[in-house]
Amino acid sequence: MQIVFYTDSPALDFSQMNEKAFPSAPEKCPFADCAMPVNLKKHGYYKRFFISKDFSGVLFIRRYICPVCGRTVSMLPFFCIRYFQYSAIDILNILYELYASGISLEKLIKKVKHDFPFIERRHINYYRKRLVANRQLIQYGLNLISPGFIQAGEIPENQQWAKIFLQEVYSIHPHVFLVDFSNITGKSFMTSQNIIA
Numbered sequence: 001m002q003i004v005f006y007t008d009s010p011a012l013d014f015s016q017m018n019e020k021a022f023p024s025a026p027e028k029c030p031f032a033d034c035a036m037p038v039n040l041k042k043h044g045y046y047k048r049f050f051i052s053k054d055f056s057g058v059l060f061i062r063r064y065i066c067p068v069c070g071r072t073v074s075m076l077p078f079f080c081i082r083y084f085q086y087s088a089i090d091i092l093n094i095l096y097e098l099y100a101s102g103i104s105l106e107k108l109i110k111k112v113k114h115d116f117p118f119i120e121r122r123h124i125n126y127y128r129k130r131l132v133a134n135r136q137l138i139q140y141g142l143n144l145i146s147p148g149f150i151q152a153g154e155i156p157e158n159q160q161w162a163k164i165f166l167q168e169v170y171s172i173h174p175h176v177f178l179v180d181f182s183n184i185t186g187k188s189f190m191t192s193q194n195i196i197a
């Protein structure tokens with residue numbers, strides 16, 4: 001299980017095992033079928049690769065373990081998405097630019113390559129596909145975070161829906177969306193439905 005948390009610390013602060021960068025241990029097991037009121041114990045770190053505008057490299061992610069059921073919880077800074085190397089903020093920015101500004105994909109790729117030389121068309125296409133494939137999940141989560149999102153009765157087509165969704169994310173702030181969405185649904189907005197996270 002992942003707990004996504006907000007932090008003011010930049011990604012660089014997670015490039016070493018950094019006790020202080022993480023929230024303290026949960027005081028109750030977050031697995032619903034255990035839920036024992038015990039302090040979880042430190043359980044090392046795992047390493048993951050991360051790419052962002054400001055920092056690219058290995059990040060150390062804190063893990064805790066429940067002493068009762070033995071299951072682990074990883075503490076993920078809000079800018080990380082499980083299974084994705086690129087920063088959640090940068091992915092949202094790319095999608096926002098694509099849908100909200102109306103820029104062509106060709107121009108967007110050129111522009112994005114300035115900051116991310118290794119990004120390819122297939123990355124951006126994958127983000128678009130995931131976003132649309134997750135429309136139902138995203139709408140479900142967003143309705144819990146921000147009730148009234150997209151009026152009942154309107155069923156916009158995908159392009160228009162993506163634009164409205166991304167504008168909403170930026171109005172509530174991307175970090176708020178990322179933390180709340182993940183902790184409400186237990187998934188990331190980019191998670192493939194086939195992956196049980």
Ligand SMILES: [Zn+2]
Pocket residue numbers: 029030031034035036066067068069070071
């Ligand atoms: Zn437990």
